[in-house]
Amino acid sequence: MSTAPLLEVTDLVVEVDNGKRILPVLDGVTFSVDAGRTLGLVGESGCGKSMTALAIMGLLPQGFRVKSGDIKLDGKSLLSMGPDALRKLRGSVMSMVFQEPMTSLNPVFTVGDQIGEALRLHEHLNAADARTRAIEMLRAVQIPAPEERVDNYPHQLSGGMRQRVMIAMALACRPRLLICDEPTTALDVTVQAQIFSLLETLQKEMGTSIILITHDLGAVAEMADDVAVLYAGKRAEAGPVATILDNPSHPYTRGLMSCTPRLRLGSAALTPGHTLAEVRGMVPPLGQFEAGCRFSPRCPMADAHCHAAPPPDVHLGASQTVLCWKVTQEQAA
Ligand SMILES: Nc1ncnc2c1ncn2[C@@H]1O[C@H](COP(=O)(O)OP(=O)(O)OP(=O)(O)O)[C@@H](O)[C@H]1O
Ligand SMILES: [Mg+2]
Structure with a gap:
């Protein structure tokens, strides 16, 4: 069996022309999904989750375009395919449950x-x-x-x-790839649990890979094998769910975790020095990002350097990646 991922999104840059200016929507987003596995794509409203999904499906709204990067399904670049070839894949090899069912x-x-x-x-x-x-x-x-x-x-x-x-x-x-964009947000908790269990059963039967888009890390903990956390169009942190929940290393991930009641107890989010009762403030609108780390205006750990210079992607261990200056200084040294 091939060990190559089913889906590989590499350095994806998406921008939108709003008629006055070109604004960055996704900036260097990278992740992959292995066959039969579930990736949770998380982040607050406006972080770029749906645009990532629509870019994969070749369904970006008018005005949006992929500026650079690549999206490969089964080793083949979706970005170099024509509209007819993409239409053949949509609904057969890859399909999507959209955010608004009605x-x-x-x-x-x-x-x-x-x-x-x-x-x-x-x-x-x-x-x-x-x-x-x-x-x-x-x-x-x-x-x-x-x-x-x-x-x-x-x-x-x-x-x-x-x-x-x-x-x-x-x-x-x-399909080999199913993208579910907030599939349970509008539903009550009991129905949510039923839908998740249904997805898991169907996934086992069909061997489908799933991208589960959600703002709820609790759902990710239940459903996903791997997780990618997006903040303001950038990948803040990514890795296997167990690793990230045990050792959340981006202050944004820790903030999201501490806002998720089901994850609070026993998580590293509440160990000394890592406490963040809530993520204060809001995701900035497109184009109004800090010159340095985009999370720095909300980050309890940010210093002058964080505000001034974009952070590097730091690898922790074999599979965890964190976009943060503080991790560079404290953990990866
Ligand atoms: N049709 C549009 N025209 C212009 N900007 C848009 C449009 N749709 C989304 N955006 C902007 O693109 C950015 C990414 O939006 P996206 O819909 O991917 O967010 P999201 O993470 O899916 O949020 P939510 O959790 O609310 O669904 C946001 O800043 C959003 O305001
Ligand atoms: Mg969305």
Whole structure:
């Protein structure tokens, strides 16, 4: 079996032209996802999580473009593919559950039609076979009475069911990569837990790699094998979940952890010198970043050097990477 990652995002730089200025959206984002594993992509609102996902899918909104870097799926650069080749991959080899289920489900088509669409397009199934597979997918995502629900319109389903339909649509062609953008944010905790357990079951069955986008490190702790923390379009920290939760080394990661009640007890976030009750302030708007470390205006450890010069990526051990001057000085010396 090949040991190369399924997805490799390298030094990804995305910018947006807002009509007046070109603004940086992602700046040198690097991570990879191995076959059958789950990567948690975390960070507060506006850090660039959805734009990273849309760049991978080749679906960046108008005005946005990949300026440099590379995105490879199974060793092939997605950025050098034409629109037709990308369209063939989307929904078949890679697919995405979008952040807003109601904006991505079409209100005038039944859920059966919408699940079947990818199957008709990519696997050339006829209408009857597509319907049968749509019912199977509804059953796989544990929607009761799938033979009846297949003819429902999105507004006839609860929020949790709609999210399951989105997952059924995304998994209909058994993609190798599934990106879930905040799949459970709008759902109550019990339904969240059900959706996560469903994703895990389907992942085991299909061997799918998952990118789970969330602002919740608790969800990452439950679901993911690896994690990449984004802050203001840059990768602040990355590594295996167990390593990062045991030894969160970027002050931003520690801040996120201390804001996550499920992770507080026993975590290194609360060891002496590492305490950060909350992450004060907000992610700066695009283009209003500090010349040095982008987190420095909010960082309890920042000194003049942090404000002045962009920090290096520091490797801690074999697999943890941290973008921080303080780590350079204190730990990697
Ligand atoms: N259509 C748009 N036009 C201009 N800027 C945008 C647009 N969509 C997003 N942005 C900006 O791009 C940056 C990255 O946004 P992105 O949607 O990737 O954030 P996110 O991490 O997914 O946040 P959230 O948790 O709120 O979904 C933010 O500064 C955001 O304001
Ligand atoms: Mg988003």
